[in-house]
Amino acid sequence: METIAQMFTLPLLLISFRYATPLILAALGGVFNERSGVINIALEGMMLFGAFAAVYGSGVTGNPWIGVLYSIGAGLAFALILAIVCVTFKADQIVVATGINIFASGLTIYFLQVLYGVAGTSPRAPRLPSIRILGMRYNPITLIAVALVPIVWFILFKTPWGLRIRSIGEHPSAADTLGINVNRYRFICVLISGALAGLAGAHLSIGEFSAFVREMSQGRGFIALAAMIFGKWHPVGAFGAALLFGYAEAISIRVDFAFIPSELIRAIPYVLTIIVLAGFIGKAIPPKAIGKPYFKGED
């Protein structure tokens, strides 16, 4: 009983938002690119590189906000690779994204060595200020993430621009006939997802912490991908799923369970995603054209 009471305390629910922040941001990014028909399993690498760039930018300028800009730039840079190689040159999205993840892991450790002469943890850099809400400290990125949810929803579902993105993901050649430049939209959507994943990285390194640690994204890019699927490619759904997964992380760290090992609780998001994807509870159906490069004049 005591365990159950612990599971639902207000601080625990509030702190879930902090754990959920990178998931919300990267999942929103994922919603953009997947709705446009591009699969992005490189969110992980973009987040990792963003985390590093944030610390670098913050450390060099002494201003954590510049660090945030660096993280967005870093995410954009990696997204540019994915966009050019996969959208423009139509190479395989899974393969290139895997390359980006490996690249991110190698590049960040390389920079740690070259710039700071360390292999594990960077020197400390100024972190973002924290804001107290309901007695819980949040860094501004958490607030940005939550505020972005209705904005992304509005863009995707209430603007012509959003309608075009969604139509491209479902039936690119039909969209093309209507004069929509399929690959330009996809290019932009991939860049947006990179920017958001990079920002998610800043939350990890200079939001919740004040240094970069190698491999600090720890699979969160993939959990964000899971949250996006669990939320059925919808920004509000993705937000809900990200919160749920953030909560799962929070309880696995902060609540001591007598009957389930905390390591197994951390696996819950992944198991849930498989269950939803397989359609055991409310089937998650991806956009139809997902993962397929678009060639004009062919189908």
Add this chain to the structure above:
Amino acid sequence: MSELQTTKTDAGGRLINILIELGFALFSIVIALLVGIAFILLAGESPLDAYHALYIGSIGSWREFLNTLWRATPLIFTGFALALPFKAGLFNIGGEGQLLVGGFAAGFVGFYFTGIPGGLHVALAIIAAIAAGALWGLIPGILKAYKGAHEVITTIMLNYIAIQLTIRYGIERYRIGGRQALPTIQDSAKLLRFNDLAELPVVGSLPFIEAFALPGLRLHFNFILALLAALFLWYLLWKTTTGYELRAVGFNASAAEYGGISSKKTIILSMVIAGALAGLAGAGEALGTHHTFMSGMDAGLGFTGIAVALLGRNHPFGIVAAGILFGALSQGGLEMQFVGIPSEIVTIIQALVIFFVAGLQMLKWFLLKQREKGEAE
């Protein structure tokens, strides 16, 4: 893509195709190494020294060459784990997880099963690894075949479930002492290493066998299994009906279905074999390399395997060659670190190889397309 057709072309045409593939692969590696120079210069080091160290540390001597083969072994297996389902049109990103459950099963059986004679114990541990890996391939296979769940996502999720289950929970629950690993396996479960060959009764008296008796050499018998697996896959894919069905499903699943091939069966079978092969990679790491299952022993081998399969053009023999190349990069990276150059440059080069292979593939496709257009006009 066009393998079903190329089987009909004459031997000369096939040879030219192979040479073109090889040319593109080598070209990608050369560009990756050239771009790598920028990263070496940025680190304030001499590219010449760096690549010299890479060469010396990987194929500069017999001993390092054997260690390169040792590094290549798990990569060859995880490369196969991607390639076989790929032939059936599936993307198995789950090599990492399949390797982990295989390694854990092998490490577990290797320590906790006692009193079994040597040969039998190793065999049992290997079989456990194969079974665990196969199970980890079976799940996404079934979900894909019967529920249409996208295998890329399910295998990614299963990777993380495997990490939680084995590295986090499994080690925490079954370790003895403070090390983030299972206890060291029994001697009877250790996979034979090449440098122990000279001490064997009959084999040890063979000529040249002392060439393998090098201290610090970690090459073990999983490498031989990897070569056997390459032969098995080649035979399976191109000499059996099952292989034909597999390629037919990958070529056009609905056409294959009309031709009386069960795509469900084929999908599941390819994923199960892939999982088993990745499980073998884990068995080799646990029983041959580390003599335990430990945190970090996967070291991205599953993901690097994707690059290996890509570079090896998803052909079993190509994958062996690509695996040895990537093994050489990792082994040579150590020497680079010794002379003070960040070994992560190797990881960067590996990622660059992926970008260039993937990009060049499209360039080739584009050129072919242009030529077809020219012919049509």
